[in-house]
Amino acid sequence: MEEHKLSHISRRSFLKISAGTALLTAVSLPKTSLARTGEKLSTLIDLSLCDGCVDREMPACVSACKTIHNDKVPQVIENIPEPWPRKTIEDWSKKKDVFNRLTPYNFIYIHKAVINVKGQHTALYIPRRCMHCDNPACATICPFSANHKNKNGAVVIDQDLCFGGAKCKDVCPWEIPQRQSGVGIYLHVLPGLMGNGVMYKCDLCNDRLSQGKLPGCIEECPRQAMLIGPRKDIEARAEERARQMNGYIYGKKENGGTSTLYVSPVSFELIGKTMTKQPGQPDMQPDVKRRMADTDPLGKAVLAAPALGLAAAGTAGALKWFSRRKELTNRVKDNG
Amino acid sequence: MAEKILAEKNLVVRHSAIELIEHWAIAISGLILLLTGIFELPVGKRYYIITLPGLGWSADYITSLYLHYAAALVFTAAGIFHLVYHGVLGEKGMIPQKGDVVKSIAVMKSFIGIGKEPPMHKYLPEQRLAYVGMAFIILMLVLSGLVKTYKNIYAPDMSYTVLLWATWIHNSFFVLFFLAFLAHMAAIALRPNWPMVRGIFTGRVRLDYARHRHTLWLADIEKIVAVPAVTVPATASSATEAELMPEPQTLTEEESLSVVKEVPVETNDEAANQKITSDRSE
Numbered sequence: 334m335e336e337h338k339l340s341h342i343s344r345r346s347f348l349k350i351s352a353g354t355a356l357l358t359a360v361s362l363p364k365t366s367l368a369r370t371g372e373k374l375s376t377l378i379d380l381s382l383c384d385g386c387v388d389r390e391m392p393a394c395v396s397a398c399k400t401i402h403n404d405k406v407p408q409v410i411e412n413i414p415e416p417w418p419r420k421t422i423e424d425w426s427k428k429k430d431v432f433n434r435l436t437p438y439n440f441i442y443i444h445k446a447v448i449n450v451k452g453q454h455t456a457l458y459i460p461r462r463c464m465h466c467d468n469p470a471c472a473t474i475c476p477f478s479a480n481h482k483n484k485n486g487a488v489v490i491d492q493d494l495c496f497g498g499a500k501c502k503d504v505c506p507w508e509i510p511q512r513q514s515g516v517g518i519y520l521h522v523l524p525g526l527m528g529n530g531v532m533y534k535c536d537l538c539n540d541r542l543s544q545g546k547l548p549g550c551i552e553e554c555p556r557q558a559m560l561i562g563p564r565k566d567i568e569a570r571a572e573e574r575a576r577q578m579n580g581y582i583y584g585k586k587e588n589g590g591t592s593t594l595y596v597s598p599v600s601f602e603l604i605g606k607t608m609t610k611q612p613g614q615p616d617m618q619p620d621v622k623r624r625m626a627d628t629d630p631l632g633k634a635v636l637a638a639p640a641l642g643l644a645a646a647g648t649a650g651a652l653k654w655f656s657r658r659k660e661l662t663n664r665v666k667d668n669g
Numbered sequence: 670m671a672e673k674i675l676a677e678k679n680l681v682v683r684h685s686a687i688e689l690i691e692h693w694a695i696a697i698s699g700l701i702l703l704l705t706g707i708f709e710l711p712v713g714k715r716y717y718i719i720t721l722p723g724l725g726w727s728a729d730y731i732t733s734l735y736l737h738y739a740a741a742l743v744f745t746a747a748g749i750f751h752l753v754y755h756g757v758l759g760e761k762g763m764i765p766q767k768g769d770v771v772k773s774i775a776v777m778k779s780f781i782g783i784g785k786e787p788p789m790h791k792y793l794p795e796q797r798l799a800y801v802g803m804a805f806i807i808l809m810l811v812l813s814g815l816v817k818t819y820k821n822i823y824a825p826d827m828s829y830t831v832l833l834w835a836t837w838i839h840n841s842f843f844v845l846f847f848l849a850f851l852a853h854m855a856a857i858a859l860r861p862n863w864p865m866v867r868g869i870f871t872g873r874v875r876l877d878y879a880r881h882r883h884t885l886w887l888a889d890i891e892k893i894v895a896v897p898a899v900t901v902p903a904t905a906s907s908a909t910e911a912e913l914m915p916e917p918q919t920l921t922e923e924e925s926l927s928v929v930k931e932v933p934v935e936t937n938d939e940a941a942n943q944k945i946t947s948d949r950s951e
Contacts, residue, residue: 419715473821474730476710478836482826498711504730529715624731625821631738632822636815638742642749649687649750650757 373592374486374542375567376551378460380597380604381578382558385443385458394460394550394559395432398441401538401549403429405492406437406513406531413515414524423512423530434613435461437513437533441550444614446607448599457599460550460559461615463488463509463535464584464591470625471501471510480510480532486564486592487537493518496528504624506588507615510534537592564592571596589623674890679876681887683791683868687754692869694747695807701740702810703850706843708733738818745811752804762791765801769794780859788884793862799852806845813839 386392391399409426416422425431429438441462447454469488472480479494480501490501490510496519502510510532519528538548546552551559560567568585571594575582583595583604597604601619610616673682684692713719713728726732755761772787773795779786792800816835820827857866864878880887 416715418717468825470731473825474709474734476836476840478829478832481829481832483829484826486826498715500711500730503711503728625734628731628734628738629822631735631742632818635738635741635745635818636822638745639749639811639815641742642746643753645746646750646753646757650754653758 372485373564374537374561375564375592375594376465376537376548377560377562377567377571377574378593378595379558379560379574380457380459380595380599381574381580382556383443383458383460383554384556384558385445385456386555387458391432392443392458392460393553393555395439395441395443397549397553398462398535399432399439401541402440402533403438406533407492407516409513409515410520414520416514416529417525421529422514424514425511426513426515434611435509435511435534435615436613437511437531440533440535442614444608446604448603448607450599450603457597457604459595459604459617461507461617462550462593463537464507464588464593465535465537466588466623467590467592468623468625469588470504470623473625474504475501483539485537485539485542487539487542488534489536489539490532490534492516492531492533495531496522497530497532498528499532501532506618506621506624508610508612509615511613567594583617583619587619587621589626672890674876674887675873676876678873680873681876681879681890682872683865683874683879684872686872689869689872691747691751694743695751698740698743698747699807699846699850701736702744703843703847705733705737705740709737741811741814741818744807745815748807748811763797763800765797766794769797773798780861786861786882789882789886790889791883791886795856799849799856803849803853806842806849809838809842810846813842 386394389396406426409424413422413424423437425436425438428436432439432442434442441460444459444461446457446459448457449455465482465486465488467486469480469482472478472482472488475481476498477494477496479496480488480490482488495517497512497514497517499510499512502508502512511534512530512532514530517528517531519530522528538546538550541548548561551561560570562570571582571585574580574596578596578598580596580598581600583597583601584591584593595601601617605617605619608614608616672685674680675682708718708727709730711728713724718724718727721727773793775784776786776789776793776795778784787794813835816831817839820832820835856862861882864875864882868874
């Protein structure tokens, strides 16, 4: 209760810091859908507006997400096969209600960050979910292409193709995808030796987007702290809000750029310090690097390899041809 | 083509330096691709491969990707080089010929003591068949790999249908490549094939072995040497079994050496010379 109070006081402080701009922009912004299938979309999460729904048992965005997605996870088999030789089983089917971290049944959670701003302790509430990166290693490096980035920007795991090897989680700088063992295609192949379930994460409610609906979290947010729209519009809006509140943006450069832009009156360096990366609870380090970017130059060389081979063959073939011709000419001369 | 008989050393030059470089570039890069391809699956941690000395990186997919790309660069360039270079020069020694399936069955039967091997060209009929199989596998791996590489760099949101095709072609042909590699090793392990192994390291095989087993190949070389070039018929390289079958193995060492020259006989006739060159490259 005391914390609750603190957070409200803190909220007022923030509004002062940002000269009331957050409230004004919230009023002036439509919540309506800008989502059109196929168009590149982005989302905006305004931390000056999110209050973590502290007056509710469960934040509205989390609750909406759970309602939409929980039934999508198939029934977990009773005796989950023990993987060999490492015997890791991740079963969340009996802990579906957990909502303070990411799980296969919870794609969004709220991190509360208590930060000392100008001598005042204040609370920020940060919804955490998949960032839907512009070039997501989780998708590009999936050995079965079970995870794919859609044209509209949503990064979606096909649960019918996923083997649950958790490679996507390992290459995600925030380790977002979460595994549920005992479901999925691996059960029908070599369950003891290959695969270990299905990976789950936010899919930006891609199905709803294709029906012209908003993602559940955005639709249900009582404070309009989240927006979705054409990428350029959202980027412009994020810049504008950040300027108005003299604030900061997260997600524009991180991991090579993402489709999720956080706007905050407090620096993400400070916010990041309130987070320790734990299972299901990502941190928020600014400027986190896209590791795969380092491999791009070599990848480009691979794309040029056919031309390289062709050029080498042309050169070697021409040399051979000339040497044969020279040899013949010499013989002709020798034979008079 | 550097193919020639070195009688005093009891050797025949079977592969040129370029061919050796091609083979080993594809073989070594192919093995690296195989290994790093396996490490692109989540096996490093699960199977405790990371605990093996020197393989701590096996669960780091980005490191594996670096190596995979580096090897793919060599593999792709060497594969294209091979196709274009030998294609342009008209070297067709590894292209399957009519009757290769039947002949390769006869060769395999001879391994278990049933019947005799037919006389053979430079390459065994099953080598020619395997070559086409391996070339097709490599082609599919390269094409699908290029699509996947393009996706990684430029188009993570490329058509899902195209991506799924590329992915599953890559995965399926990866398995076939592994099986083909095992078959290749199994072929080497067969005793009758042992003398050929030195050829892929040094470019040379024993003359007595070649004379005994690759009768048609030796006949081609010797025919070129022995017959005046201007009279070489257009079908010089396609000496038939009937022509050459009369006990090729009965040549004595002395007889063998008597026809061997290091200096190839050439002619003023350019067309005939080109034919000779082409034949030798087989």
